[in-house]
Amino acid sequence: MAFEGLSERLQQTMQKIRGKGKVSESDVKEMMREVRLALLYADVNLKVVKSFIKKVSERAVGQEVMKSLTPGQQVIKVVKDELTELMGGEQSKIATASKPPTVVMMVGLQGAGKTTTTGKLANLLRKKYNRKPLLVAADIYRPAAINQLQTLGKQLSLPVFSLGDQVSPVEIATKAIEHAKEQHHDYVLIDTAGRLHIDENLMDELKQIKEKVKPDEILLVVDAMTGQDAVNVATSFNDQLGITGVVLTKLDGDTRGGAALSIRAVTEKPIKFVGLGEKMDALEPFHPERMASRILGMGDVLSLIEKAQAAVDEEKAKELEQKMRSASITLDDFLDQLDQVRNMGPLDELLKMLPGANKMKGLNNLKIDDKQISHVEAIIRSMTKEEKEKPEIINASRRRRIAKGSGRPVQEVNRLLKQFEEMKKMMKQMNNMTKKGKRKGFKLPFM
CATH class of the missing domain: 1.10.260.30 (Signal recognition particle, SRP54 subunit, M-domain)
Known part of the structure; x- marks a missing residue:
């Protein structure tokens, strides 16, 4: 998973302080130096790193920690709390309109997996939340984008609304919502056009769709593997369009995880979902506390239970x-x-969700x-x-x-x-x- 490098370094650092009966300011200072290096190596935004280190240091040398019976454990709790806070504090759920349908605009650059993620989200809404979603093919520029969404719809047995590639995306989105009301769909997922890079025409079109359909959610799909570029893309889209949340794709890939730790702090917009594989059910709601536990090697039993129940x-x-x-x-x-x-x-990912899995030798390399x-x-x-x-x-x-x-x-x-x-x-x-x-x-x- 994306955080393996960061996870390993942080766990080694935490191990040094875990069993200490007494923790001095110099112990905390030394630990923070190593944590800082681990975060920077993971490609976390520099300002975010500085703010995080400052908050943890202030709390770690406070009275509640120094005078506790298990100061080493308390310092680790502080790191976990602040890591959770850094990623948003608590789960941010997808919006539900008071009067259906709930309209969700899916936006992003080409190559981030936007169309596939739109299909995955529709699948999740139907399976996990018992919703009746409608997929909307509003990307009329990319060759085969409409066909791709229709293929996904067929694969998932989900309806796809399309008016071809000769009608404006604004009109497609508008007509799709009318169709959704007639057919009693409670979610409308609009797959908008992406570009190879952010340009004025792209943003103008997205602004027009936003103005016309007044979406309940504007979800930005970004590729976690692009590191700080993902943060820059998120900042740009947020400044110009006002996104409501982020979907991070390819978090299971060979990436250092810095984007996940930086996006929430830089944009102040929550990560709502994460893509953890290519299969159509490989999209999960993002839980900051669970992710913090996994990064620090404390396991993620709740996610494991949810997977088992499903x-x-x-x-x-x-x-x-x-x-x-x-x-x-x-x-x-x-x-x-x-x-x-x-x-x-x-199976190797499931094993890593078990508490204490970080102490199992060779688990990180287990495939x-x-x-x-x-x-x-x-x-x-x-x-x-x-x-x-x-x-x-x-x-x-x-x-x-x-x-x-x-x-x-x-x-x-x-x-x-x-x-x-x-x-x-x-x-x-x-x-x-x-x-x-x-x-x-x-x-x-x-x-």
């Missing part, structure tokens, strides 16, 4: 729990779980190849129904057949069956411990 079928989960208790889980159940975990996103999961799936799918339910019947000749059917070596089939058997044994042991515990009047906390 991906996991509750009825299947209850059924699986019963099977796990009785250790009667089958390879079909295991396959089902793999599908649900895969829907939550890349779990999706092909490994595909290989396991291929092996299980090459088994008969009986073999999935009773793996103990899988003898040498069956293993060779399964290996041939899945295109994987026999050793991989053997390894999977052995690991599955060990997992079932462990479930049995845990279940026996729980039963004994109940007889003695206590219970394992996870059962």
